Amino acid sequence: MTDPGQRLRSSLTAEQSASAVEFDSPIAMEALRATQVLHAADQEPFPVPGRIRVITIANQKGGVGKTTSSVNLGVALALYGLRTLVIDLDPQGNTSTALGVPHSVGTPSVYDALVGDSSLAEVVHPTTATPLLSCVPATIDLAGAEIELVSVVAREYRLRRAIETHLQELPPEQRPHYVLIDCPPSLGLLTLNALVAGDEVLIPIQCEYYALEGLGQLLNNIDLVRRHLNPGIAVRTILLTMYDGRTKLADQVAEEVRNHFGSLVLDAVIPRNVRVSEAPGYGQSVVTYDPGSRGSTSYVEAARELAHRGVALPPLPSRPTPGSPVAAPVGSATDVVAFPDTDAATVPVPPSSEENKA
Ligand SMILES: Nc1ncnc2c1ncn2[C@@H]1O[C@H](COP(=O)(O)OP(=O)(O)OP(=O)(O)O)[C@@H](O)[C@H]1O
Numbered sequence: 001m002t003d004p005g006q007r008l009r010s011s012l013t014a015e016q017s018a019s020a021v022e023f024d025s026p027i028a029m030e031a032l033r034a035t036q037v038l039h040a041a042d043q044e045p046f047p048v049p050g051r052i053r054v055i056t057i058a059n060q061k062g063g064v065g066k067t068t069s070s071v072n073l074g075v076a077l078a079l080y081g082l083r084t085l086v087i088d089l090d091p092q093g094n095t096s097t098a099l100g101v102p103h104s105v106g107t108p109s110v111y112d113a114l115v116g117d118s119s120l121a122e123v124v125h126p127t128t129a130t131p132l133l134s135c136v137p138a139t140i141d142l143a144g145a146e147i148e149l150v151s152v153v154a155r156e157y158r159l160r161r162a163i164e165t166h167l168q169e170l171p172p173e174q175r176p177h178y179v180l181i182d183c184p185p186s187l188g189l190l191t192l193n194a195l196v197a198g199d200e201v202l203i204p205i206q207c208e209y210y211a212l213e214g215l216g217q218l219l220n221n222i223d224l225v226r227r228h229l230n231p232g233i234a235v236r237t238i239l240l241t242m243y244d245g246r247t248k249l250a251d252q253v254a255e256e257v258r259n260h261f262g263s264l265v266l267d268a269v270i271p272r273n274v275r276v277s278e279a280p281g282y283g284q285s286v287v288t289y290d291p292g293s294r295g296s297t298s299y300v301e302a303a304r305e306l307a308h309r310g311v312a313l314p315p316l317p318s319r320p321t322p323g324s325p326v327a328a329p330v331g332s333a334t335d336v337v338a339f340p341d342t343d344a345a346t347v348p349v350p351p352s353s354e355e356n357k358a
């Protein structure tokens with residue numbers, strides 16, 4: 001079987017060389033424009049990041065596009081030459097489904113690395129999307145992990161340790177450039193593990209009413225993690241998803257988000273596009289399912305922006321270990337943003353294992 005990246009490139013080249021006469025309807029023209037964007041991007045491989053980027057994709061609100069973004073950003077980064085590992089940390093296992101990775105009960109999965117003694121190397125699976133993309137799947141076992149982890153030593157650091165050990169054990173030429181962690185829609189121990197494991201957070205925000213509600217809670221939690229568990233974590237990227245250009249509301253939400261978060265928001269906006277929602281049904285990302293669709297080209301654009309922003313990253317503070325308490329960092333979780341949220345309530349972050357021992 002040929003490399004899917006190669007297939008994508010060839011199909012785009014073929015479409016580009018077709019005459020404009022064949023593209024005489026608005027929809028066909030849109031498809032042509034979309035494929036041209038994708039093809040143009042392909043002429044310029046994505047740049048290698050300054051350091052390995054471990055990106056936690058989080059938003060406790062359900063259905064905002066966390067999984068879709070993890071999958072499609074992951075596929076786009078890999079198709080454009082960057083080794084990428086996607087970790088499915090949601091018991092629903094949707095990321096695993098979309099990447100064509102088995103995740104029935106008994107499949108070696110992230111649960112075995114979090115709660116058991118497996119290394120990540122033992123639970124990483126190749127994907128059908130592209131050879132440079134691998135995935136740690138989630139099985140339904142993970143649903144019990146929130147409770148099982150409560151009594152585990154250094155429970156907040158389980159994923160971080162697994163990732164660090166994995167990266168250290170891999171030969172440099174096999175180390176991923178990107179590790180993307182897809183979080184469940186909650187602020188429990190699984191998301192906490194992802195925030196402690198990551199160096200940065202990407203928050204997908206759906207361009208819908210209520211989109212901003214609860215964001216303050218998430219940012220507060222990231223701040224708590226930053227102060228107590230992982231001084232390196234910062235919100236570096238906001239991605240606007242499911243944008244419906246026909247509604248004023250989508251524009252208003254997008255504008256409000258840009259006003260609050262400024263340059264953290266990617267220029268690329270993901271439109272609401274039926275091909276995006278169809279793709280998982282075929283065990284695929286939209287980038288491989290329908291490369292010329294607007295959903296696909298937008299994700300490729302978003303991935304390209306993400307990659308370009310990753311070339312020059314600030315150095316990371318020294319990594320904490322469960323045995324060494326971390327000094328409170330200066331600044332807030334978002335570095336540049338003071339988000340005026342009305343949510344008074346903050347979900348308490350479970351105390352760290354050090355605090356438990358004290
Ligand atoms: N751009 C889009 N256009 C159309 N449908 C989309 C788009 N992005 C996501 N969807 C659909 O919206 C639904 C929710 O998306 P997704 O599963 O990515 O959200 P999520 O934040 O991961 O959800 P959860 O919180 O349950 O994990 C899915 O059915 C997905 O196919």
Ligand SMILES: [Mg+2]
Nearest residue numbers: 066067090094
């Ligand atoms: Mg999801």
